[in-house]
Amino acid sequence: MNIRTIILLMLIPVGLSAQQTITLEECWSNARKQMPVLQNMQAFNQLDSLEQLILKTNYLPSLNASAQATWQSDVTSVEISMPGFSIDEPSKDQYKATLEINQLIWDGGRTKALREMHGAETALSKAETAEGFFPIKQRVASLYFALMLSQNQMDLTRELITTLAKKLNEIDAAVDQGVVREAGKYVLQAEKLQAEQSLSGQVYRAQGVAKMLHVLTQLNINYKDSLQEPEPQIPETVNRHQLTVFELQQEATTQAKEVLQKNRMPVVNAFAQAGYGKPGLNMLKTGADSWLLAGAGVSWNIFDWNKTKRQKQQLTVQKQMIDHKREQFLQQVNTEKQQYLSEIDQYRKALVKDAKIIALREKITNDYSSQLKQGTVTSSAFIEELFKEQSAKITREIHTIKMNQSQIALQILLEK
Template sequence: MKRFIIIPIILITLTGMGQQSISLEECYGLVAENYPLAKQSQLIENQNSLDKAIISNAKLPQFNLDAQATYQSDVIEIPIPNANIEPLNKDQYRATLSVNQLIYNGGATNAALNVKSVQTKTKQKQVDVNLYQLKQQINQLYFSILLAQETDLLLKAKQTQLRAKLAEVQSGIKYGVILPTSDKVLEAELLKLNQQFREVESNKSALIETLSSIIGKNLNASTLFQNPLVDTQIRHDLNRPELELFQLKKDEIAHSEALISKQNAPKLLGFATGGYGNPGLNMLDNSFQTFYTVGVKLNWNVFDWNSNKKQRQSLAINKDIVDTEAETFKLNTNIELNQQQKEIDKIESFIASDLEIIKLRKEVLKSADSQLKNGVITASAYITELTNLYEDENTLVTHKIQLQLAKANYNVIKGQ
């Protein structure tokens, strides 16, 4: 006997193991990985590597190759009679290779690299912010699917109850206790239920398809959407990625100020030039010669008409703008949180009322059930009371899902 009991249990277990399931947190993680916008993070990092390599090239020797051939209308002549100095050719040729090596620029290159690094972090955090803003959309889809699941369960429960009642009514009709057409009313209600099943299934399928597209994972009607235990813990601090973005913008401004302060620093370069031409460095030797020069060069912009100062003032204004954006964001977020908390309180009061209403509806339906069996009321009157109970139970389920959605949105707004 035990063998026959074990086999169905194993089959049920295997079926459950094979069913795909997903949670709300998994949806959050998948959208951060698979949403097309998420690819920008790696692209930004690749771009940063290239830009930093370009900036770092300033520390490497810079090579320049020049070549020219000219013809001039006149050349230098030595006004000394019988000097036997051959005049220069009017056609002249020269090819040079120059090397310049930066020795010192006040740390401007390293400052530029720091600016580029923080700019990259700012861009990547902006991607994170944009992805985070998808969470409320995911919440709406996910809990709408949960509501469809719960509605389907309610419909099945109602269907089971109607079928059982139909069997009772048909038996009562057979023995003349209940009016002959009473079963037709129940059969019509069962047909209406089939329409409701199809509508719920269609809506759920559309929601699942949309959610699947956003998170980049194939989901279907058989996927089990886990009911999350969403709770709200009142905290006074926000933990939104937008706040990190504002801080990174301020860091970017600070590094830009450091870069500007180094732009007018003296620059020391070493250089070397080698060449071949006619004439060479000796202008009196009218032949092709090799030549070279080496040296150091100092470049210092001692007066820039206060351009550097005005740039720093402009950055200070940008910093104030970022501060006002952060303050505005915090204010609006706190307003949203207060509104969401009031929504949570309202729905919780609705649920308490729903439970009382359902309790009363069940008592009414119990009485109607007894009256139908005894032929006191018609099947239509019974259907009315059963539908009233179902609608109130559906309202309770809707409010419970709405409460979970409100709490999930509260958490998203808070950044928990």
């Protein structure tokens, strides 16, 4: 590297940065990372793991300790008088301490059903959270295309300013030669200033859109950055997270029914108890004593006054409501789909006519440009035709971007 190159590099401002290319997929990806609610996905997994561990403890033995001291006004006594034989009256103050172990032997599948139900509820929460990204995705796409449209409008305005500046140079010679009146030059200068003023407003609007896009994506986006035109990948069928939500809601109600059914099953458990107290198991022994006790038990709520039956009926109604919501959702999606397809077809046909209109407008403008040099038309007439050409080009850019935007909107509507 020679000394001249080094000096030139040193003269480049430090804050000057090259333009970068931004894609819509990149914006979506970063917006997803920045969405606070989506950061709960890991938390859902942690909560589910903890709940599964909690439910597993139902299968583990429980150890309970208790102590009790009482005084009572009367005790059981044997009022039989027998020569040479007596039974001491129990003490009115009594105490005991026990240590008891309980072990579940069989709960009719209740714990297993609870674990499956909680797993379904966790999956449902995750699907609902994922669907929450849908409006953010739409908003990011809207801002992306708004910035793209602003950039195209600024490019066309700069092109107009360049054309007017070129015409001013040409008309100067014509004014000096007396072919064109000096007032025609003032018309071009005024229109050039107005175009420059319009460009300033467009720049401020583009900067505002870029800042809003930065807030959602946290990407360092400049309004001058190159935006890559998205290539739509439109699914053939509806594949939204919302459909998964409906499926998991149905599964959750099914699991809830299963839990209700298991709650009606008998529960079998074994227990063992060790204790020390006064009196012990032998009520006729007045002193303190220790004891051991072991056994098994069964509990079964045989009749619940049709409570479980009615709860199952409630869940059946809920499943029907979920089906209706799913049908309503699909109907709405299909309605919006037809709207986007109609818009795409409309813009596609409009672009064909735009190309023909622009070709004709360019011919007209070129003809008026030649006549302006010769002084056969006024500057105002030339400006009018030049603006018509620019308006046609702006319309074409709007139709191009709007068609692409409708295609992407259709993609967002159908995909996950």
